[in-house]
Amino acid sequence: xxxxxxxxxxxxxxxxxxxxxxxxxxxxxxxxxxxxxxxxxxxxxxxxxxxxxxxxxxxxxxxxxxxxxxxxxxxxxxxxxxxxxxxxxxxxxxxxxxxxxxxxxxxxxx
Amino acid sequence: xxxxxxxxxxxxxxxxxxxxxxxxxxxxxxxxxxxxxxxxxxxxxxxxxxxxxxxxxxxxxxxxxxxxxxxxxxxxxxxxxxxxxxxxxxxxxxxxxxxxxxxxxxxxxxxxxxxxxx
Numbered sequence: 001x002x003x004x005x006x007x008x009x010x011x012x013x014x015x016x017x018x019x020x021x022x023x024x025x026x027x028x029x030x031x032x033x034x035x036x037x038x039x040x041x042x043x044x045x046x047x048x049x050x051x052x053x054x055x056x057x058x059x060x061x062x063x064x065x066x067x068x069x070x071x072x073x074x075x076x077x078x079x080x081x082x083x084x085x086x087x088x089x090x091x092x093x094x095x096x097x098x099x100x101x102x103x104x105x106x107x108x109x110x
Numbered sequence: 111x112x113x114x115x116x117x118x119x120x121x122x123x124x125x126x127x128x129x130x131x132x133x134x135x136x137x138x139x140x141x142x143x144x145x146x147x148x149x150x151x152x153x154x155x156x157x158x159x160x161x162x163x164x165x166x167x168x169x170x171x172x173x174x175x176x177x178x179x180x181x182x183x184x185x186x187x188x189x190x191x192x193x194x195x196x197x198x199x200x201x202x203x204x205x206x207x208x209x210x211x212x213x214x215x216x217x218x219x220x221x222x223x224x225x226x227x228x
Contacts, residue, residue, distance in 0.1 A: 001171065001172060001173070003154065003156075032213075034213040034214075036213065036214040036215070038155070038215070040155075045205055045218040045219065045220055045221055046147075046155065046205070046207075046215070046218055047218070048214055048215060048216050051210075051213065051214035051216075052213065052214070057216065089154060089155050091155075091157070091214075091215070093212070093213050096169075097160065097169040097212075098169070098171065099145070099157040099160075099171075100157065101147075101154060101155040101156060101157055102154070103154050104154040104155070
């Protein structure tokens, strides 16, 4: 069960959009519509931002959106803001009560 | 308000045992799985395993099977992660998190830092 592959870093200026990819296999990302995304600021616990590929929990700004195509899921942050600078992790259900996280992506706001 | 409160930081020597805890409140503790996640210094999140406090059904990541033990005491709404013989490579932050509908970790504890050093 290998970690899902994410780019190490992405960056954008305030107001721009950035997209983070999360590539797995047909046994995890491609096999289930159960991809979630987590934001982690330095020294803090992760926070759920997206679940079931594209659903946002209450309180998460609508500039965060998720999608999936085949074995790759994506998180898009539109209208990038300074407070969005953080690490982001995807996570997929992999069947039989197994879960796998992505390698993590550092988002930098220029 | 849903809360998961973890026990405090630990400093241990290699070979020692350790049990850290995660106390849930604000929801029915026996109705949701609790997961444990490791984050080594400067590294990413790794899923370790989950437990259903209602009946103590436990599932482990193949990477952590046999390396740790996950348990729960539903009478005090607390889940545990334990080691029988710590190694320096167990140095990490450990998070517990509630598993919603078996597919997303919706509430997280504040983390417990475990340092193993001789």
